[in-house]
């Protein structure tokens with residue numbers, strides 16, 4: 001073999017190994033960590049050394065990148081906290097488990113047509129282009145039931161769409177549903193799109209209330225989860241001078257900004273340089289402010305955990321105004337869900353049930369808008385599939401949430 005051929009072969013090997021190394025989540029591990037009461041996991045999250053994948057139950061599931069494996073291990077051992085390695089190489093695990101990924105890589109994202117996507121898909125998660133196609137379609141075909149408008153643009157210039165489902169009689173009451181703020185929580189926009197579909201086709205449940213739904217609040221992050229990293233959470237802000245991208249949009253609202261969040265751009269809970277620094281949260285805020293006096297319910301759809309969380313998230317010491325009503329209406333929701341499909345959801349305080357976190361939609365809506373009923377809803381499941389929830393859940397999950405929301409709307413307007 002000539003020297004040149006050897007050199008060329010070496011170059012090819014280097015490029016190939018680079019490509020393998022660049023695969024997101026390569027050599028990231030997934031651990032189950034005991035003692036959920038410990039704040040060590042929270043400190044490591046804020047420091048950008050791990051990502052918390054599951055908050056509920058008696059343990060935490062965390063993703064640990066290769067560069068912080070030793071530090072996280074030492075911190076847990078020093079605190080006497082047991083842990084168990086569940087997945088040794090997350091990238092390999094995702095490749096094996098990611099059926100949807102294989103389909104999306106071979107699919108043409110813009111292939112949605114009148115005949116192939118007349119409604120939100122039941123058996124697949126929709127790409128952002130497909131979501132936009134559906135929203136444009138209903139805006140044209142059901143003008144007396146819905147108006148769809150853009151409330152602003154994302155960091156990368158994508159539209160943030162707001163669907164306004166029109167009541168059949170004049171109303172001074174409004175409901176706000178936000179979905180998709182965290183990119184990897186795919187069940188959230190899928191359910192939101194089905195709720196829009198339900199509300200257009202079944203006019204009685206929301207006949208006397210204006211319903212506003214943002215089905216995809218973080219379109220850049222969502223597109224990134226389809227193309228590059230299925231577990232991406234934040235938006236796609238390039239943080240000047242930092243090696244990590246993205247702001248956690250659910251830590252960027254102006255409510256006790258910075259408490260239980262991180263000022264480290266590499267943290268999954270990076271709050272951003274200032275409250276409302278991001279165009280996505282600004283757009284949501286401005287649209288909500290216009291409805292301020294009429295809003296009676298704000299619901300932010302996330303996943304996963306099957307929990308309905310009520311404020312405050314920023315403090316365990318302070319009690320939210322109307323806490324008992326929040327719990328009572330929460331139980332109306334969970335009972336309706338259980339009656340629909342048998343799925344169990346729990347009503348919990350956000351800070352006590354999960355962890356202290358500020359700058360979220362729910363706390364801001366309660367504090368700045370004084371909306372009475374404010375919740376973050378963690379959808380299916382309880383961790384078996386987590387963010388990779390199989391699309392076979394879309395229909396049943398949407399159905400149970402539809403039943404829950406209609407019962408809540410009925411109850412608070414009784």
Ligand SMILES: [Zn+2]
Nearest residue numbers: 182185302303
């Ligand atoms: Zn979330």
